[in-house]
Amino acid sequence: MPEMKFTRDNLAEVLRNRGINPTHQRIEIAYAIFSRCEHSSADQILALVNDRASETSKATVYNTLNLFLEKKLIREVIVDPSKVFYDPNTDPHHHFYNTDTGELTDIDARDIRVTGLPPLPHGMATEGVDIIVRIRSKAA
Amino acid sequence: MPEMKFTRDNLAEVLRNRGINPTHQRIEIAYAIFSRCEHSSADQILALVNDRASETSKATVYNTLNLFLEKKLIREVIVDPSKVFYDPNTDPHHHFYNTDTGELTDIDARDIRVTGLPPLPHGMATEGVDIIVRIRSKAA
């Protein structure tokens, strides 16, 4: 995502470019995810979308998030056993995860090098490498 | 865990060393986790334990798994949004995750080096670094 203002019109365009029919609800959901440059969970997005304007159902939020995932418009981050976070940043990157607060912070992947990985099992291909650095406030 | 036969007697000793009262149920649960050198989910463990001998309740399995986690007897692996896997291997290591089959494979951490990580946010300490290599069968 290059830096740009996320207006609803822009987002409609982005959706169209990915082959997603930009309906009112989808635009609102995209707006909720992208304007807030953070990692949100499905229920946060549901709450955000329903704060303003017309009601959007839980089913639509989940459907839409899965659609966005499929079209690689967003990524999912699995760090908490109880819920998935959705990440508007699709550039290669990793995460700090604050286990006290649940806060996620991006780590740009450009400077990261991982060496010593064993060869993949036969006939397998890498789909992605996720690095999660779990951190905690030092004062234990 | 050094290589050793996991008899119920050994396991009782292991639990005691960690300050865990080795009750019948806890030993059976430990046995299920350690004899099977794989990554099991809570429901698999529940099924394994109830295959043989006296019934153990779901609540006890969850309580015990959390107790083992707390006492650092096992680790949890969070890769699948729908369930947690419990890992009998507490040595530093990472994982291959086969997204087709759900299969988890250990990667010894001894040879792995990660360079280029940014400094931790102020006042934070690292709790652990998890690397998950998501893999998939090459023939798509």
Added chain:
DNA sequence: GTCCTGATTAGACAGAGTCCAGAGCTTCGT
């Protein structure tokens, strides 16, 4: 307007995990 297709909806449902109040074991003192 009418059709057709795809999107949305409410609510039922499923599965993982937690909570709680009661019952069961152990241990210990008497």
Added chain:
DNA sequence: ACGAAGCTCTGGACTCTGTCTAATCAGGAC
């Protein structure tokens, strides 16, 4: 041996995240 105290275990109710379904709705083509 008895009773009290303190863990531990249990079934079942409950919560929460996420999915499914059947019905409704919106919007474009004609």
